[in-house]
Amino acid sequence: MKLRMIVSVLLVATLFACGGGGRGSDNGGSNTSSELVSIAITPSNTSVTVGSTQQFMATGTYSDNSTQDLTSTVTWTSSNSAVATVNISGLVTPVSAGLITLAAARGAHSGSTTLTVLASTSNSTPSSDPDIQSLSLSKTIEIANASRPEIIVTPDRVFILYLSISPSRSFNVVVYDRNMSSVVSTAVLVSTDPTYGDPTDIRVISDGPYLYAFYETCNDAQNKTYLFGAKYTLDDTFARTAYTGVITQSTKFTVAAEGDEKTDDPAPMVNGNEVYVMKRIKSTLAQSGATRYRLRKFSKNFQPVDFSAGVTAYDLDLSAYADGEARQASILFADGYYYVTVQTAVGPSSINNDNVVWTIPASLLMVRMDPNFSVKDSRIVSAEAGYTEGYVTGFKSDSKYFYLTYNHVKIGTEFSSVIKIFDKTWNEILTKKYASVAAGALRPSLEVSTNQVFAGNIDEAALKAMIYIFEKK
Numbered sequence: 001m002k003l004r005m006i007v008s009v010l011l012v013a014t015l016f017a018c019g020g021g022g023r024g025s026d027n028g029g030s031n032t033s034s035e036l037v038s039i040a041i042t043p044s045n046t047s048v049t050v051g052s053t054q055q056f057m058a059t060g061t062y063s064d065n066s067t068q069d070l071t072s073t074v075t076w077t078s079s080n081s082a083v084a085t086v087n088i089s090g091l092v093t094p095v096s097a098g099l100i101t102l103a104a105a106r107g108a109h110s111g112s113t114t115l116t117v118l119a120s121t122s123n124s125t126p127s128s129d130p131d132i133q134s135l136s137l138s139k140t141i142e143i144a145n146a147s148r149p150e151i152i153v154t155p156d157r158v159f160i161l162y163l164s165i166s167p168s169r170s171f172n173v174v175v176y177d178r179n180m181s182s183v184v185s186t187a188v189l190v191s192t193d194p195t196y197g198d199p200t201d202i203r204v205i206s207d208g209p210y211l212y213a214f215y216e217t218c219n220d221a222q223n224k225t226y227l228f229g230a231k232y233t234l235d236d237t238f239a240r241t242a243y244t245g246v247i248t249q250s251t252k253f254t255v256a257a258e259g260d261e262k263t264d265d266p267a268p269m270v271n272g273n274e275v276y277v278m279k280r281i282k283s284t285l286a287q288s289g290a291t292r293y294r295l296r297k298f299s300k301n302f303q304p305v306d307f308s309a310g311v312t313a314y315d316l317d318l319s320a321y322a323d324g325e326a327r328q329a330s331i332l333f334a335d336g337y338y339y340v341t342v343q344t345a346v347g348p349s350s351i352n353n354d355n356v357v358w359t360i361p362a363s364l365l366m367v368r369m370d371p372n373f374s375v376k377d378s379r380i381v382s383a384e385a386g387y388t389e390g391y392v393t394g395f396k397s398d399s400k401y402f403y404l405t406y407n408h409v410k411i412g413t414e415f416s417s418v419i420k421i422f423d424k425t426w427n428e429i430l431t432k433k434y435a436s437v438a439a440g441a442l443r444p445s446l447e448v449s450t451n452q453v454f455a456g457n458i459d460e461a462a463l464k465a466m467i468y469i470f471e472k473k
Helices: 354-359
Strands: 008-014 036-042 057-062 067-069 075-078 084-086 091-094 098-106 109-117 135-144 146-153 157-164 170-177 183-191 198-206 210-219 224-233 240-243 248-251 261-271 274-281 292-299 314-317 330-334 337-345 362-369 375-382 388-397 401-410 414-423 428-436 445-448 452-459 464-472
Touching (some): 084 098, 109 375, 157 183, 157 210, 183 210, 183 224, 224 261, 337 388, 375 414, 428 452
Parallel strands (some): 036 109
Antiparallel strands (some): 036 057, 135 464, 146 157, 198 210, 224 240, 330 337, 362 375
16 A cells, blocks of 8 residues: 655734724725734645645734635745745645645735644655565464454564453463463463453553553453553563552443543553553544543562652643544553654544544554653554544554554454554655455554564454464565
8 A cells, every 4th residue: 555644734923903994904904994813824734745846825814803815915934944844825735744834924024834744655765774674474263253453572582462262251361482382371360250250351561571451351341441550571471460459430431421441452661660551532433523542550570660759640632633532542652762653634624523433534653752751753653545544552553663463443444453664754664454354443553673574363253253364575
């Protein structure tokens, strides 16, 4: 799939000024009773790629609430012509990836828009000599009566954690030899509890010797959900060595209200001696929704760690960069930065129905933040018109690449999962589609080793978990 890198446009400010001028000029000219009070630039929140152009328009609003097209009479400027240029008519030509401020001024009045210019695949600079030319499927493993597989690979073992759905619900682990030729051991980790309900969602991460799991249980009768964390040894015993107890309690997603903290699909992260979990905050799914996540952190023995004195949770508001309710996402710390990959809605302006999530067109956004969670940059990393790209539940990196897995959906046409690999400047290296269903749902996961990529998914109709092993070529 061709990667379309998008220009995301955020309206920054419309500056107001007072003066005695009329429409002939801002502070002089023709003497009319109405004065220019603001200039707005459109379109906003648009999409533009390097290699194309975009016409912008400047509209003046006057003191009598009338408007006038000022596109040809304002002075247009780009803050960095090496990133994008603009001519006297407001036509913008992207040049290279980066950020600019596009401004339109007339006298004492101006309007401005922040423009993020991102290279398309066809115009981006590829890795000089990418090590990975292709992914070749070498083996597929099935686990019956299972869902939501998570994968951790060590030098001599492969650990698969999954949700067992029959005859009863539980979180289980199966330990394979490194070639996944034989099962070494199995264990039941979490079973249904009369208070906390059934196991539902689980996601995991490893620091090498240990696995850290965050998981949700749901008491359907009470519409309550609970989030837990547990630490396990990555050996054949898979012994639990630490446990959080209930981290937080919330409301089942089907009845969640605006502002509720969701506990489903908790995204884990390890940074140094600390373990994080990122959860979502309920809003509307449409573009008008707020994209907010909540982070909590722990020591590696699962003792809570404050972000600052008395602050046990950190709300990460990405609404300035993404549109719509925070959806399933992933977070990692690499090369001195935090990276979050999220879904951003490009569909209708108003809707609030979780049952139609796959009918709302959406793209994938990467946000890079410094160690204080201040955003350094953001960019669209996948966008295909008419498709919903989301459920970014696999995100890994190594010394050279970023790896993503997510769902790629067009209702009535295609429901598949995709692996994408990028270099460290987010130029796309390759795309691999590896799972597709006619009905039901997919839930991807990802693990990366030196020579292999492991992708997990589900065949909901057949009630089985699938593990795909790809060789890097």
